[in-house]
Amino acid sequence: MAPSSGLCPKVITANYYESQDLASKFTGVPHQSELGSSSQDEVKGKHHQVCLPEADSALSPEEAAVEEVGHPAKMTCLEGPHSNQGPDKSCGPMAPEEELVSASQLEEEEENEEEEEDLDPDLAPDLEEGVDEEEEDLGDPAILSAVTNTQRGLPSSPGIKASGVLGMSPASLHFLWQTLDYLSPVPFRPTRPGTSSPVRHFGPRLLPPDPYVFCSPPTSWSPRFSLPSHLTQLHPQHQRILQLQQHSQTPRPPAKKPWSRQSDAYANLMTRKEKDWVIKVQMVQLQSEKPCLDDYYYQKYYQKLEKKEADEELLGQRSKVESLKLVTPYIQKAEAYESVVRFEGSLGQVAISTCFSPRRAIDAVPHGTPEPEIGAASSQRLRVLSWIEKMFLQLLEIEEGKKNGPPQSCYSEQQRNQVEKLFQALKTQEQNNLEEAADGFLQVLSVRKGKALVARLLPFLPRDLAVSLLLAIIHHLPLLVKRDAADQVLQMLFKPLGKYISHLTFHELLQGLQGLMLLPPGSSERPVTVVLQNQFGISLLYALLSHGAKLVSLDPSLEEPSSDHTAWTDIVILIAWEIAQMPTASLAEPLTFPSNLLPLFCRHVDKQLVQQLEATMQ
Amino acid sequence: MNYMPGTASLIEDIDKKHLVLLRDGRTLIGFLRSIDQFANLELHQTVERIHVGKKSGDTPRGIFVVRGENVVLLGEIDLEKESDTPLQQVSIKEILEQRVEQQTKLENEKLKVQALKDQGLSIPRADTLFFFFFFFNIFY
Numbered sequence: 001m002a003p004s005s006g007l008c009p010k011v012i013t014a015n016y017y018e019s020q021d022l023a024s025k026f027t028g029v030p031h032q033s034e035l036g037s038s039s040q041d042e043v044k045g046k047h048h049q050v051c052l053p054e055a056d057s058a059l060s061p062e063e064a065a066v067e068e069v070g071h072p073a074k075m076t077c078l079e080g081p082h083s084n085q086g087p088d089k090s091c092g093p094m095a096p097e098e099e100l101v102s103a104s105q106l107e108e109e110e111e112n113e114e115e116e117e118d119l120d121p122d123l124a125p126d127l128e129e130g131v132d133e134e135e136e137d138l139g140d141p142a143i144l145s146a147v148t149n150t151q152r153g154l155p156s157s158p159g160i161k162a163s164g165v166l167g168m169s170p171a172s173l174h175f176l177w178q179t180l181d182y183l184s185p186v187p188f189r190p191t192r193p194g195t196s197s198p199v200r201h202f203g204p205r206l207l208p209p210d211p212y213v214f215c216s217p218p219t220s221w222s223p224r225f226s227l228p229s230h231l232t233q234l235h236p237q238h239q240r241i242l243q244l245q246q247h248s249q250t251p252r253p254p255a256k257k258p259w260s261r262q263s264d265a266y267a268n269l270m271t272r273k274e275k276d277w278v279i280k281v282q283m284v285q286l287q288s289e290k291p292c293l294d295d296y297y298y299q300k301y302y303q304k305l306e307k308k309e310a311d312e313e314l315l316g317q318r319s320k321v322e323s324l325k326l327v328t329p330y331i332q333k334a335e336a337y338e339s340v341v342r343f344e345g346s347l348g349q350v351a352i353s354t355c356f357s358p359r360r361a362i363d364a365v366p367h368g369t370p371e372p373e374i375g376a377a378s379s380q381r382l383r384v385l386s387w388i389e390k391m392f393l394q395l396l397e398i399e400e401g402k403k404n405g406p407p408q409s410c411y412s413e414q415q416r417n418q419v420e421k422l423f424q425a426l427k428t429q430e431q432n433n434l435e436e437a438a439d440g441f442l443q444v445l446s447v448r449k450g451k452a453l454v455a456r457l458l459p460f461l462p463r464d465l466a467v468s469l470l471l472a473i474i475h476h477l478p479l480l481v482k483r484d485a486a487d488q489v490l491q492m493l494f495k496p497l498g499k500y501i502s503h504l505t506f507h508e509l510l511q512g513l514q515g516l517m518l519l520p521p522g523s524s525e526r527p528v529t530v531v532l533q534n535q536f537g538i539s540l541l542y543a544l545l546s547h548g549a550k551l552v553s554l555d556p557s558l559e560e561p562s563s564d565h566t567a568w569t570d571i572v573i574l575i576a577w578e579i580a581q582m583p584t585a586s587l588a589e590p591l592t593f594p595s596n597l598l599p600l601f602c603r604h605v606d607k608q609l610v611q612q613l614e615a616t617m618q
Numbered sequence: 619m620n621y622m623p624g625t626a627s628l629i630e631d632i633d634k635k636h637l638v639l640l641r642d643g644r645t646l647i648g649f650l651r652s653i654d655q656f657a658n659l660e661l662h663q664t665v666e667r668i669h670v671g672k673k674s675g676d677t678p679r680g681i682f683v684v685r686g687e688n689v690v691l692l693g694e695i696d697l698e699k700e701s702d703t704p705l706q707q708v709s710i711k712e713i714l715e716q717r718v719e720q721q722t723k724l725e726n727e728k729l730k731v732q733a734l735k736d737q738g739l740s741i742p743r744a745d746t747l748f749f750f751f752f753f754f755n756i757f758y
Contacts, residue, residue, distance in 0.1 A: 266662060267633045270652040275629050279621050281655040286625075298624050324623035 458496035490536035546594030657686035675713025
C-alpha cells in the first residue's frame, strides 16, 4: 500500500495528521475503508475499513451530496471485507448498513484514493488480528454513534452552509469533520481488552423489541464504559466536538445514546428517494408565478436577512455565512381548461372529473345576481371596507408598476390611466350626487386603511387632483378629526399632503381656511377649536398659515387692500385669538412648527396677544 | 429546515422520538419513521400514555399509522430531559382505574350542571365546560 506521498492538499494532510494522532491513541479503530481499487487488496487482510458515516436522514441534500462527494468510501465494497469474516456476522447488525451502503454512490475515484491512502497507512500498523471479530460488532455501534454524532455535530458545524459549492475544500472540510466526528465517540476503545467481551454483546443488543428501553435510562450501558479517563485521552479537537455535541450543562459520557443505537437499526426506513419525493410534492404545492406577491412575507424576510448578513460581513463581524433560501419551483401556469362540458342542445352538463375538480359536476359559481340593497349601517360600513380593498388592489398594481418599471418620475401612459381611474373611484364611489361623493370620500378617510390608501396614492397623483383632495380634506377637517379620535392615524397623511400645500394658490387657501372659520349653526364653537386640539389638524393649520404668509410676502400685490387681504387678516387674527383662548394643555403638539408663524401673528395682532401666543405655542 | 429553508417540514423529525397528540385525546409517544405529504405519520415502538392528574401510565402499542388530519400537534422528545417529567409513572391497571374515576367524576359534574341549567341557574365554569365538550366528543 503506497503511502500517501503524492497527495498533499492541505486539508488532507491535516486529516492525515489528525488520524495519525488518533491512531496512536485508539488502537483498533473500527473503520471500514473503501476498497474499490485493486491496490487495496493487500490491505484487505488487515481489515482497514473506514466507515465514513453515511449522511443521516437529518442532513440536507447538499450536505449529503457534499458528503457523497467527499466520502465516497461509503462501504460500497462491504462485501469484500465481509467475505473474510463470514456472512453470518454480516447479516444481522450489518443489514442496515448495507442499506446505507446501497443508498449512497461513489462519486470520485480520486477521493477514494486519497482517503484510503491517508487512513490506511495510519492505521495499518495499529491493527491486530484480534480486531477482526471485534470490528464487526464494534463497527455497528461505532458507526451508529458516529452517525448520531454527525447528526448532532453537523448542525453546529460552520462550514455546512457553504456546502452548496461542491468544491474540494468544503468536501474535504466535511470529510475532516466527519472523520473527527466519527472518531470522537471512540474514546472508550483503549479499554478494549477489558471491554471486549461485553462489547460483543452490542450486536444482538441492538435489536431489543421491547418498549422499556425508552422508559428506563441506559443503565445497562454504564458498566461497559465505566472509565472516565477516556475523556482526558481525547484529542483537544475531539473534546471540543464532544462538548458541542452534548448541548447540555451537565457533562455526561458520550456513550449514553441507547436510543440512537437502537433506533438506527430501523433508521432510514424512509429512504432518501422517498423523502425527496415528499419534498417534491410539497414544493409543487408552493409553486407560483409571482413569488413576490404570493409569498411576500418570506421574500421580504429573506431580503432583510441577506442585507443584515451582508452588512455584518462588511463590518467584518463574522465570516460570510450564507443562509439558505427556499426556492420554489417556477412552473408555467397551466392554461385554463374546461371542467364542465356542455353538449349542444342538451339540458345538462356532463360531469368530468379531473385532478383539480374530482367531483365538480355542475357549475356551482353563481352568476351576477346583485346583492339586494340593505340599508343597515353595518352593511354600509362593509361596503366601504370592500370598496377600500378594491382600490387598494389597484394601488398595489400601480406601486408594483412603479417599482418594476424604470425609475423615472414621469409615468407611463398606462400608469397615468390607472391612477386616474383610481382617483375617480376614490372620489365618486359610483355615486352621482356630489354631496354623496364627498361623503363617500369622507367615509373612506374615516377608515384607517382608507387613510393609508390616500396617503400612498397622493405621490402618484398629478398636481391638480392632489390639490383637490387636499382641499376636500381641509374642508372636512373638523369631521375627520372627530372621527379620527379613535385611530389617531391621520398623521400619516401629513407628509404627503404637506408637499402639495405649497402648490395651493392664495385663493384656494383662503377658501379652505374660511370654511374652517365659519360658525356652524347652533353652536358657538368654531370648527377651528376642534382642529387645534388634534395633532394632525394643528400641523396642517400651521402649514397652511405658513404657506399663506409666504405667499403674501412673496407677492406684494396681495398686500394691497382687497377682499382677499381682509379675509386673510381676519383669518389670521381669528386663529391667533383661538390659540390664545385655548388652554395650553389641550393644544396639540404640531408635527412641524413653521418659523414664519410668529412673525405673521406679530404683524396682524397686538403685542399682548403675541406674548400670549408665544407662551402657549412654545 | 435544511431541505426546505423557511418552511416547517417533518423531514427532519424522522427517526426521532416524538409525542403526538391526537384529536381524540390520545397521547402517543414513538419514533417517527415515515411521513407523507398529508402528514400521515408512521410511529414505531409506540406507547400510549394515559395521564390522570399527576400520574401517568404507558401502554405499549407497537406500530401506529396515524392519518394526518387526526393529529393535533406533535413534538420531538428530548431524550435527556425525558425522565425529568413531573408525572409519576404508575402501572397501567392503576392508571386505567384512575381514569375511570376521573371520568365518572366529570360525568357527575356534567349532570349537576345540567340539573342546574334545567332549574334555570347556569353557573358557567370554564374548566368543567372544557371537559364537558371534551368528553362529549369522546362518548358521542
